[in-house]
Amino acid sequence: MTHHSPSRLGKLRLVAAAMLLMAVAACATPFKADVSRFQSQLPAPSGQSFAIVADDPKLSGGLEFAQYASLVRDRMAKLGYTPVEDPARATLIVRFDYGVDGGRERVRSTSIGNSYWGPWGGYGGFGRFGRGRFGGWGGFGSPWRYGFYDPFFDGGGVQSYTIYTSGISMKIDRTADGQRLFEGKSEAVSTSNRLQYLVPNLVEAMFTGFPGNSGETARITVAPEKK
Template sequence: MLLAVAACTTPFKADVSRFQSQLPAPAGQSFAIVADDPKLSGGLEFSQYASLVRERLTRLGYTAVDDPAKASLLVRFDYGVDNGKERVRSTGVGASPFWSPWYGYRGFGYGGGAGYWGRPYGYWGGPWHYGWYDPFFDGGVESYTVYTSGIDLKIDRVADGQRLFEGKAEAASSSNRLQYLVPNLVEAMFTGFPGNSGETVRITVAPEKK
């Protein structure tokens, strides 16, 4: 029970990597958001998460338009979560009752980790999986699943197709719910946006409410 409580109250931590080249100031700049993965294009799920990105860019001073042909900037957006990996930890004497799968997380590099870009997704409303706990088995053992999630944001100049910004926000957590993960990853992406080119930073946001 202590393990579950500690995990539920642990802040969400994301590693954010951003690269930019002559990203223009917001004044006079319009943008349209499209799915970087064609399979997501036109979906209600994509529209819901794209609206979070639209809100953030609008808040910065950019103007949103629906037609990419009428925008000065094209924003490509993608998101995903992997199938998770099982982990086992002793919960016997000496083990911290406040340990959670976020502690000790070292981040994920581009194209590495568990490959959350694999399709399909479809982890809607799935239960948090902390597995089993047997206090009579060698001092106690607890199993859990760690999921890798991420979003990908690219900004191109429509006039000549030049790439102006690339960013990734990635995290490890015990939740695979995209409804929780994507908003937090978007918040992490736009914290201090556009950031220092080539720098990876750790962003902490609020934990999931149970």
């Protein structure tokens, strides 16, 4: 009969625990965002400065807005644009906004032939959030609206869960004449409503391949939320 030393058993348990954690991580659902971007003569970063302001005046001066705006500031700075605090001294004004709706309950079930109905049927977009300041979020052909694959459903039996629609918007205007140079929206449907998780991922999606192809909607996948 073979006997294992306590140290060896301990190592085996650690290996088993590590493998279990890896399996759980592998099952985590990636964060997928639809990003729509439009641009017109957006200047090269060299010699350009920018200031970030709240597109919704009610967010202006808030600590939460400042935290999320800093994410945009860091991304713009990495591209080569120079951040300044005073909008009057900036050559570009970046208007930033964010939010998440109150959630909708979804019940999913399989039907004959293992097919199933689309999870986001009737989904009206981010415009249902708050005061509706993001009116057209559902309007740029999001596949979530047309029975797109449901990442939160494993295809077995009946499941009920809450889904949330979140989004950010970013607009860049030229200070000299107020001309709009860039508009971008990043939208996601997820089972999380934590802005501390959602906004950084939406910002990451917005700046993936920035500024992108004008008029194109891209699906960007980023890391899932850590539990």
